[in-house]
Amino acid sequence: MEDVAARAGVSRALVSLVMRGSPKVSDQRRTAVLKAAEELGYSPHAMARSLASRTSHVLGVMVSDLHNAFFAEVVDGLDSVATEQGFDLIINTGGRSPARERRALQSLLSFRPAGLALLSPVVPTADIGRAADQTSVVLVARSSRLSTVDTVNDDGERGITLAVDHLVSLGHKRIAHLDGGEGTQAAPRRRGYLAAMASHGLTPQVVASEYTDAAGARAVHGLLDDMPSAIISCNDFNAVGAISALEDNGYRVPEDVSVVGYDNTSLAALRHISLTTIDQPRNEFGRLAAEALLQRVRGEREEPVRHLLHPSLVVRSTTAPVATAGPRRHAGGIS
Amino acid sequence: MEDVAARAGVSRALVSLVMRGSPKVSDQRRTAVLKAAEELGYSPHAMARSLASRTSHVLGVMVSDLHNAFFAEVVDGLDSVATEQGFDLIINTGGRSPARERRALQSLLSFRPAGLALLSPVVPTADIGRAADQTSVVLVARSSRLSTVDTVNDDGERGITLAVDHLVSLGHKRIAHLDGGEGTQAAPRRRGYLAAMASHGLTPQVVASEYTDAAGARAVHGLLDDMPSAIISCNDFNAVGAISALEDNGYRVPEDVSVVGYDNTSLAALRHISLTTIDQPRNEFGRLAAEALLQRVRGEREEPVRHLLHPSLVVRSTTAPVATAGPRRHAGGIS
DNA sequence: TCTATTTGTTGGAGCGCTCTAATGCTGTAG
DNA sequence: CTACAGCATTAGAGCGCTCCAACAAATAGA
Numbered sequence: 001m002e003d004v005a006a007r008a009g010v011s012r013a014l015v016s017l018v019m020r021g022s023p024k025v026s027d028q029r030r031t032a033v034l035k036a037a038e039e040l041g042y043s044p045h046a047m048a049r050s051l052a053s054r055t056s057h058v059l060g061v062m063v064s065d066l067h068n069a070f071f072a073e074v075v076d077g078l079d080s081v082a083t084e085q086g087f088d089l090i091i092n093t094g095g096r097s098p099a100r101e102r103r104a105l106q107s108l109l110s111f112r113p114a115g116l117a118l119l120s121p122v123v124p125t126a127d128i129g130r131a132a133d134q135t136s137v138v139l140v141a142r143s144s145r146l147s148t149v150d151t152v153n154d155d156g157e158r159g160i161t162l163a164v165d166h167l168v169s170l171g172h173k174r175i176a177h178l179d180g181g182e183g184t185q186a187a188p189r190r191r192g193y194l195a196a197m198a199s200h201g202l203t204p205q206v207v208a209s210e211y212t213d214a215a216g217a218r219a220v221h222g223l224l225d226d227m228p229s230a231i232i233s234c235n236d237f238n239a240v241g242a243i244s245a246l247e248d249n250g251y252r253v254p255e256d257v258s259v260v261g262y263d264n265t266s267l268a269a270l271r272h273i274s275l276t277t278i279d280q281p282r283n284e285f286g287r288l289a290a291e292a293l294l295q296r297v298r299g300e301r302e303e304p305v306r307h308l309l310h311p312s313l314v315v316r317s318t319t320a321p322v323a324t325a326g327p328r329r330h331a332g333g334i335s
Numbered sequence: 336m337e338d339v340a341a342r343a344g345v346s347r348a349l350v351s352l353v354m355r356g357s358p359k360v361s362d363q364r365r366t367a368v369l370k371a372a373e374e375l376g377y378s379p380h381a382m383a384r385s386l387a388s389r390t391s392h393v394l395g396v397m398v399s400d401l402h403n404a405f406f407a408e409v410v411d412g413l414d415s416v417a418t419e420q421g422f423d424l425i426i427n428t429g430g431r432s433p434a435r436e437r438r439a440l441q442s443l444l445s446f447r448p449a450g451l452a453l454l455s456p457v458v459p460t461a462d463i464g465r466a467a468d469q470t471s472v473v474l475v476a477r478s479s480r481l482s483t484v485d486t487v488n489d490d491g492e493r494g495i496t497l498a499v500d501h502l503v504s505l506g507h508k509r510i511a512h513l514d515g516g517e518g519t520q521a522a523p524r525r526r527g528y529l530a531a532m533a534s535h536g537l538t539p540q541v542v543a544s545e546y547t548d549a550a551g552a553r554a555v556h557g558l559l560d561d562m563p564s565a566i567i568s569c570n571d572f573n574a575v576g577a578i579s580a581l582e583d584n585g586y587r588v589p590e591d592v593s594v595v596g597y598d599n600t601s602l603a604a605l606r607h608i609s610l611t612t613i614d615q616p617r618n619e620f621g622r623l624a625a626e627a628l629l630q631r632v633r634g635e636r637e638e639p640v641r642h643l644l645h646p647s648l649v650v651r652s653t654t655a656p657v658a659t660a661g662p663r664r665h666a667g668g669i670s
Numbered sequence: 671t672c673t674a675t676t677t678g679t680t681g682g683a684g685c686g687c688t689c690t691a692a693t694g695c696t697g698t699a700g
Numbered sequence: 701c702t703a704c705a706g707c708a709t710t711a712g713a714g715c716g717c718t719c720c721a722a723c724a725a726a727t728a729g730a
Contacts, residue, residue: 001686011710016688026708041468046445047382048686051715055688066410067601072401075428079435088442091426093410100414107423110381111446213605237605244607266402267602270548270572272579336716346680351718359678383716386685390718675728685718693710700703 001044007036019044046088050112059293060108060116060135061091064101069266070282071119074140077286078117085294087114098123109134115293117286118142120184136296138289142184150292152285152307156185157192159278159311163232163260164196166276166313171322172230172258173202178209178219178242180234186211189234189262209238216241224249229257229322236261236268236277243273243318254320264314274317281309336379342371354379381423385447394628395443395451395470396426399436404601405617406454409475412621413452420629422449433458444469450628452621453477455519471631473624477519485627487620487642491520492527494613494646498567498595499531501611501648506657507565507593508537513544513554513577515569521546524569524597544573551576559584562592564657571596571603571612578608578653589655599649609652616644 005012010029017025018033025033037043050056059082063071075091082089092108094101101123108116115136121128125144131137132148139151160177167175177193180186190206197204205228209219216238220231233239239261243253251257261268264279288307295301340347345364352360353368360368372378385391394417398406410426417424427443429436436458443451450471456463460479466472467483474486495512502510512528515521525541532539540563544554551573555566568574574596578588586592596603596612603610623642630636 012686013688013710013712014708017709020688024708029708041465043441043445045386045447045686046442047386047447048715049688051380051382051386051717052686052688054715066401066407067404069402069404072428075401076430079428079430083438088445089427090442090446091428092424093414093426095411095414103418107425110378110423111425112380112382213607217606240605240607244605247607267605270575270579270602271552272548272575272582273607347716348680348682348718349678352679355718361678364678380716383685384718386687387716387718389685671730673728673730675726677726678724680723681721683718683720686715688713688715690713691711693708695708696706698703698705700701 001042004033004036004040004042007040008032056112056114057086058088058090058111058113059290060111060113061089062101062104062108062116062118062121063091063093064118064120064122065096066093070141070263070280073282074119074286074289077283077288078290079286081287081290081294085290087290087294094121094123096122102127105131114297117289117293136293138292140285140289147304150289150296150305150307152288152292153185153309154280154285154311155308156188156311157195159262159280160189160192160232161196162311162313163262163278164193164200166315166319167230167232167258167260168200168202170230170258170319173322174205174228175202175230175232176205176207176223176228178207178216178231178233178238180238181208181210183211183234186234193232209234211235211238213237213241213244216243217245220245220249227251227257230259230319231257232260232262234262236263236265236275239275239277239318240267240273243275254318256323258319258322260319268314268316276316276319277314278311279314280311284309336377339368339371339375339377342375343367391447391449392421393423393425393446393448394625395446395448396424397436397439397443397451397453397456398426398428399453399455399457400431401428405476405598405615408617409454409621409624412618412623413625414621416622416625416629420625422625422629429456429458431457437462440466449632452624452628471628473627475620475624482639485624485631485640485642487623487627488520488644489615489620489646490643491523491646492530494597494615495524495527495567496531497646497648498597498613499528499535501650501654502565502567502593502595503535503537505565505593505654508657509540509563510537510565510567511540511542511558511563513542513551513566513568513573515573516543516545518546518569521569528567544569546570546573548572548576548579551578552580555580555584562586564591565593565595565654567595567597569597571598571600571610574610574612574653575602575608578610589653591658593654593657595654603649603651611651611654612649613646614649615646619644 001015005015015033018030092104094104117138120141129146137149139149143151179190194204207219209215220242239259243259246257261275261277264277268275268277336350340350350368353365427439429439452473455476464481472484474484478486529539542554544550555577574594578594581592596610599612599614603612627640
């Protein structure tokens with residue numbers, strides 16, 4: 001900076017003003033400074049800057065699991081809003097392990113970010129509360145009653161209701177739900193299923209399962225004796241596992257059994273899979289999370305905000321009208 | 336820090352020593368300082384620290400595309416080595432857009448990281464060279480002749496050779512390659528295919544395609560008149576698209592046509608897909624990249640290092656011995 | 671006993687920047 | 701011709717820390 005100032009024949013303070021895009025600089029000096037900076041390959045030192053200004057233009061993002069493409073779109077949303085408002089993102093990952101996640105949190109916090117977005121974190125609430133004492137925090141895809149944090153979630157009850165309504169409109173009456181167990185958001189989805197079935201006067205059937213394709217396949221094996229005409233999985237992975245097990249056992253999808261997933265991952269869109277599923281507005285999650293953070297940064301809001309977004313139904317090729325003769329078994333299928 | 340020093344009845348410098356775990360501190364003072372820090376909820380300010388020490392314990396990572404799970408495992412590898420050596424990771428993403436990637440690079444650089452890992456970057460070489468002037472840089476899944484950067488890649492020629500050899504050992508003679516076009520690493524894969532076919536005395540058939548499932552399906556449509564007995568796709572997505580198109584057109588996989596992918600993504604492992612594919616040691620990519628960076632940071636090495644890792648064949652259910660009667664068409668298949 | 675050496679501790683400078691208050695400068699009004 | 705805005709510019713203090721050289725106290729060697 002010293003060098004740039006010398007080269008442009010001005011003071012350090014003036015360089016600082018130019019780098020921050022202050023309007024109180026004559027065009028002549030501004031271009032001189034910019035030219036000198038360019039020639040010297042100078043770019044401001046973000047840390048020194050935030051140390052001196054006691055403010056940060058950085059938003060921290062903790063992605064619980066980088067392997068899950070779900071979060072990539074949330075990050076896209078965060079990124080577009082942040083960039084728009086002149087904020088930088090720094091991302092860290094927790095790998096779904098509370099210990100590693102805690103380290104990631106600590107690392108992020110040590111940069112003294114203006115705000116912190118936690119995407120589906122698995123750390124205990126106490127850790128989140130502690131982080132919230134140091135900076136603004138928004139939780140995505142995890143709810144919390146902490147009065148100091150904002151949350152952005154989808155309305156899981158409503159999402160499952162869409163799935164049930166869709167299947168009922170196709171004539172299905174025996175609709176099973178492969179449950180997400182302890183997983184995040186499994187509870188509202190289960191609740192939504194039970195409520196929707198009840199509202200149609202149908203008998204619910206909840207099958208214990210998990211958020212993996214192997215678990216979906218196992219759950220289907222447990223249903224072989226008495227197969228429902230439709231299955232609503234707790235997520236897309238689970239649905240793909242279920243479809244695979246169905247086909248292995250001679251059931252055709254969707255002719256014999258309809259299957260609905262949840263999340264609308266890129267997997268679901270593959271033409272080989274073409275899964276009917278429930279879409280969450282992931283990009284919107286990111287945008288709202290960033291907005292929530294920035295509102296707090298700008299001091300526009302103190303009270304926590306709770307966003308509950310509307311999911312939507314994406315119909316593809318794994319759902320069809322219920323077979324008139326009811327489900328039947330075939331020889332063959334895919335090997 | 337001032338407060339902690341006062342509370343513990345020592346100087347600021349002593350607090351600094353304790354926080355850095357220096358051995359040159361008496362146990363008595365150490366515990367006193369730790370106690371005071373605990374009571375005051377003090378934790379050192381990472382930025383001030385690195386500003387003062389002119390050293391950074393941060394490695395920057397630029398992930399070109401967060402949507403691709405390939406990179407998640409590379410990051411895992413980076414993370415484990417970095418953590419082991421007391422370094423923190425900050426991640427940023429470029430979304431496969433050169434402009435956004437450039438911004439990400441700039442942002443990362445403004446934190447003055449000790450090193451920078453670029454995962455499959457799409458920015459021009461010149462930008463990479465400029466970054467390399469400021470800090471150590473390692474390129475993953477992108478080669479470069481820049482003498483100032485290290486690189487970590489897989490041996491694509493060898494990978495495809497594994498695929499060809501596997502198919503030949505199953506009796507296949509007509510093996511087509513769905514080409515990745517301009518995509519990264521498409522060239523070595525194509526070269527490997529041509530060389531391997533030649534070494535077996537077979538006639539190569541390169542079909543123009545791309546790294547997407549739709550492109551894989553399109554390429555298969557172009558082959559319908561005269562279907563080979565085996566297909567090697569440029570990556571897993573392409574292979575899944577190809578399989579889908581094959582089945583739509585009455586070909587069974589693997590009975591009529593064998594298909595091999597590349598990358599061994601989580602997609603390939605799904606039981607519904609169960610794709611024979613070529614695995615790249617992604618975690619190892621990350622580990623080696625981190626090692627390369629840290630070697631430079633510690634001043635152990637000046638000359639660039641070029642890692643070329645061995646891919647391996649993962650046999651699943653989409654390859655089988657060539658049908659004795661040659662490929663034939665069926666009615667039906669999956670709808 | 672007195673000087674070396676080691677060990678533990680400290681003040682103060684400085685990392686690269688921002689911010690406040692003060693400076694010099696023009697231009698307009700009295 | 702002085703007075704006083706109003707503006708662009710700058711010196712200097714300070715952000716929270718590390719590092720160095722200097723120092724006091726304890727230990728060792730003569």
